[in-house]
Amino acid sequence: MLDANLKEQLKAYLERITQPIELVASLDASDTAREMEELLSEIATLSALITYERRDDDARKPSFAIHRTGTAVGVRFAGLPMGHEFNSLVLALLQVGGYPSKTAQDVIEQVQALDGDFHFETYFSQSCQNCPDVVQALNLMSVLNPKIRHVAIDGASFQSEVDGRQVMAVPSIYLNGQPFGQGRMDLEQILAKIDTGAEARAAEKLKHKAPFDVLVVGGGPAGAAAAIYAARKGIRTGVVAERFGGQVLDTMAIENFISVSHTEGPKLAVALEEHVKAYEVDIMNVQRAEKLVPAKVPGGLAEVHLKNGAVLKARSVILATGARWRQMNVPGEAEYRNKGVAYCPHCDGPLFKGKRVAVIGGGNSGVEAAIDLAGIVAHVTLIEFDGKLRADAVLQRKLNSLPNVKVVTSALTTEVHGDGSKVTGLSYKNRDTDELHRVELEGIFVQIGLVPNTEFLKETVALTNRGEIEIDHRGATSQPGVFAAGDATTTPFKQIVIAMGEGAKASLSAFDYLIRLAPVEGEVKAA
Template structure:
């Protein structure tokens, strides 16, 4: 089942198991059940502390429990957790087997102290790079609080269930039978939703922090690099990020970062965070900036207010807030978001197996999405506003060779249609004839570029007509002491390696500013 190198790696990791565990499988006569049984037998043969028992009574088949023998501590997988979920399987084996989680002790204590019974169900796809974070976070919760249960469900193997619950995006999480959330969530975010007072406590703790020398807003390649370069100068450095890694977390494959022939977005983001944590950097995750107030006097402190209400002060600030997927801004798009309207073909494509979908956008991302989806869905219609596709010719040639793809150019999407619970189609205007036309569809994949995350900065720093932060060759903005880097700026070519370089430039520019102003953070606090 597992190839020799992967099996050897897993067998070595299972040496960290300290408590006996049982793999309790619920199987039927399907090929997938036979495949799962083979996998579990192979795992059980790797450690004397692991056994495979085939008498499970779960209604979902194939499925299996990983249970600490003689206890209520267990996690459950419905399906075969390979692909992106193989790491989730490995961590579940280790953590149920007694190996401690690397999550912060304070956060794990919050989980232990949660009162009540919680049964989570997470729908995932093996091609989803966002799903493992959610699956692994909920599995950790099960291992420290036995009143918490979690079943991770491979959506493509339980299509009837997916359709009945109208799951059209992954990861989608249900709690005690009710929708809990959709999209990437980490342990901090999940606990914050369950522990109503945690957000206020966190905001209060953040507001009490001493002023920083450099405060980085954003945790993508630009923000992480800026923090590393600042911290290496020996100055007080902080990072406030809505999600460390930024949009890289949504990137499938990375093949053009020098010295790294191939990696995947979540792995790259984890490496960024691990590298940053090697230095004395105060990382404040799951926090979103809401307001920037320039220093009142030269040498004073810049203030950053967060959506949580917390306030941070710093001698300099590096803005690295990145960009987000551009929306079509047509009726029905937001109403049916995650109900058929989606922005990640890799994550959500498997949920549309055998269905009809549209891809909006004829650039590289749109054409690549259409090619990928054509191998999963019944039919793909690619819709492009321009009169020609803008993707590389090699991609266009591949797309045109596929028998289940139609291409419509000179088309303006005007509305996403639905029945109140899910997408049923869309309308578009033929720009050559001005006629309105309708397509019957089950899903719409939007791939029309990026927008900078700078709405909160309007009226504070100079922005370009496209909303990008205007910077000079040192990363300086129009506000003294405020620098910027990455996809949120006017720097051309929105690439990971370009953003990383710009982050280094902004941090060095901030350090140069500190040298020239020479005002200690503690003294400057008195001027605010």
């Protein structure tokens, strides 16, 4: 099951465990069960502190539990945690085995203080890069608090459950049998949903923070670069982000980041956060900015108002709020989001195995999605608004070689159809003839670009009619002391490497702005 190199790496990791653990399997006669038993048996040979036993005592088969011997501490996997979830398996082995988490102590204490009965179930796919964050967060919670239980379920191995619960997007999380959330969530986001007093405590803590010299709004590549460049100048720097990593977290393969031939979005996001944390930067994660109040005079304090009611102050602000997937904005899209309407083919594609799907968009992302999905689903209909596809020629050649793909150009999607619980089809209009067509299908993957996260900035800084923040060649906005960078701005070519450069430039511009300011009467510069 594991090759020799992987075994050696895993054996080295398992030397860190300090508590005996047992692997307890519940198996059936499936091929997955056979592979699971082989995997667990191999793991048990790598450490004297690990034992393996088959008990068949769980109704969900094939599955296995990782228990700390003689305690209630443990986690469960249903199906094989391979692909992107192999790291989740390794972490679970370490944490159940007593290896301490690197999670901040205040977050650990918050988990340990939770009171109540929490039984989480997470449906994942092995190709989903968003799923490990959720699985690992809930596994850690179940290790830290005996009142919390978690089972991670490979949807491909439990298709009847997926169909019965109508799971059409991963990760899908259930709490005590009821839907809890879908999509990427980290530990702090999960805690914010179940710990009812967390938001008020966070607001109370934030409102006492001293003013920043530079406050970065956004934690993607542009925001991370801006924070690093500011902190290196020795000035008081803060980052407030709804989710650190931003849109990069939803990116699968990255092959155009100079000097790195290949990486993945979540891996890059971790590296960004670790780099920022290497400096004295105050990171305020899982915080949504809702209002910007510019300084009344140059050198005065600008205010960033957060959703939880807290107000942060700063002598300069860098807006790096990024962008999100653009929606079609047609009837039925919102109603059937995560019920057949999806935005991540890598994450959700395996859930549509053998089914009919459509991809909306003929750019690189749309054509790449259609190519990927064609190897999983029964049929792909690619719908493009323009009269021709806009993807690179090499991608179009690959697409045209696939027998189960149909390309429709000059088409405007007009409606998503469903039966009340899931997608059943879509309608589009031929833009040349105005003729309406209906396509019967089970899934729709929307790949039509990005929209900037700038709604809260209307009437504060100058925006284009597309919502992009207008900036000059130095990254300055229409407001003195307010700078911007990345995908939320008018900078052309929305690329990670460009966003990082723009973030660095905006930060250097903010520092230049600060050192040229005359002192403002009645305001004291933050140390």
